[in-house]
Amino acid sequence: MKLIEYTVQKLAMMAGISTRTLRYYDEIGILKPARINSSGYRIYGVNEVDRLQQILFYRELGVSLESIRDIVADPYFEEVKALKEHREKLLEKKQHLDRILANVDKTIAVKEGRTTMSDEEKFAGFKQKLIDDNEKKYGKEVREKYGNEAIEKSNSKLKKMNQTQYDEITKLGEMVLETLQAAVLTGDPAGELAQKAADLHRQWLSFYWDSYTKEAHAGVAQMYIDDDRFKAYYDKNQPGAAEFLRDAVFIYTGISNILR
Amino acid sequence: MKLIEYTVQKLAMMAGISTRTLRYYDEIGILKPARINSSGYRIYGVNEVDRLQQILFYRELGVSLESIRDIVADPYFEEVKALKEHREKLLEKKQHLDRILANVDKTIAVKEGRTTMSDEEKFAGFKQKLIDDNEKKYGKEVREKYGNEAIEKSNSKLKKMNQTQYDEITKLGEMVLETLQAAVLTGDPAGELAQKAADLHRQWLSFYWDSYTKEAHAGVAQMYIDDDRFKAYYDKNQPGAAEFLRDAVFIYTGISNILR
DNA sequence: ATTGACATTGACGTAACGTAAAGGTATATA
């Protein structure tokens, strides 16, 4: 069995990256060479090839190099599990592209006079970060407002979150919006769809909160009505959506009219 | 008809970007506000909404802001045509994701012991830029070596190339490689597949050259054999691929043995 | 010995913003 080794140019060319990138990766400790030969050259082996592959998968998914380093250097890093997560995330990325493609198609239809489109709709597919950004910005304010101690601990939990979990939140946030939109059309906040939206909303919030309580959930939902920033956001696509979500959550939690 | 206007936060929130991004886009001239009100606030209108949408489509495709500015600011910019190009490029991006997904799937199979994979294969999907990078690096050298005057003009043509055309080259380069690999298996440089590879190769080169000549084409193919950089690159996946491509091109051009 | 390809380190620069400070403006409320 011949031991295959690569210098920087060979590995870079094989992987489709620059030699500069390999040196940078050595420098920041994300991909160290197997050894340094007597001339001072970096020599990479099969283990480094496999790690570079993983790095490139994560990079493709937009993960920062710092995060990638923390992930792949973990002694408990499980390669196959990571690969399966890559797979999921890549499929989500494809769905994201589909949403943008749908946007392009609709925009073409608009320009050709076949249909119309709100200014909001023109940015469909570009806003997935918005909902969780809102929670990041206002979540603390909610907790201060409603004085729930369990929720106060959410900052430490948020910091432990890696990119994969972050993406999970993104997906959940989208599902909340989509389900909510469909549920509003039913007009029934106690109905199956509305209760599903409320449950998804709970799941989404649970990423930020160390522990979940129905009171806090209901409090957040009420804030959507009381606070024009949230109300405007949810109502932009569908008038009444914020109020509907509030009603659905009240029914879901069994808590209503207490917070007014 | 009420005239809709947006300040930075409203437009940014709607588009899923930051207010900082909008100010930056104003600064670099890619998206100027419709007007500045008496307080000095940026006010955007429907035209700016549409332009921002186009900017975000291009950004999604990885086009630099400088290029985007040149494209959208062109008086002859055709919106619908651009949208249709976005569509094509997005579909290609999906195909790129499919290649990476296939790579992930195969890598999982390897780790689970179901199949094997070369080091080269481990980077499938990450190398689309490599071939045209090679031409960029060595193309001028070829022209100096063979003294073809028509080819000397390729620098000016290359500079006029926009991102869409650049991506077109990428796609063609891939097709050359794929077709070449299949053709080598036939063992017949005069066969249909081999001649297709030679033709794709010609198309790819034609992006760089103002005018095509058979002599220059044959010269490049011969260089693949004479120059270890090219030979090593093409032979890495399949031993003999560089020589096979040389033979196929000689037959395609009807020029052989002249350049030796 | 010479030449060309490949390696090293060190260093500067860049694209595309994120973040923060200082200060002005708009709006609602007491």
Added chain:
DNA sequence: TATATACCTTTACGTTACGTCAATGTCAAT
């Protein structure tokens, strides 16, 4: 009218992930 809050501005510094270049050492072929 005063105050508080949200929003706006400009200025300026910092960050991430490299690209580019210079100076110099190493390897292999002639």
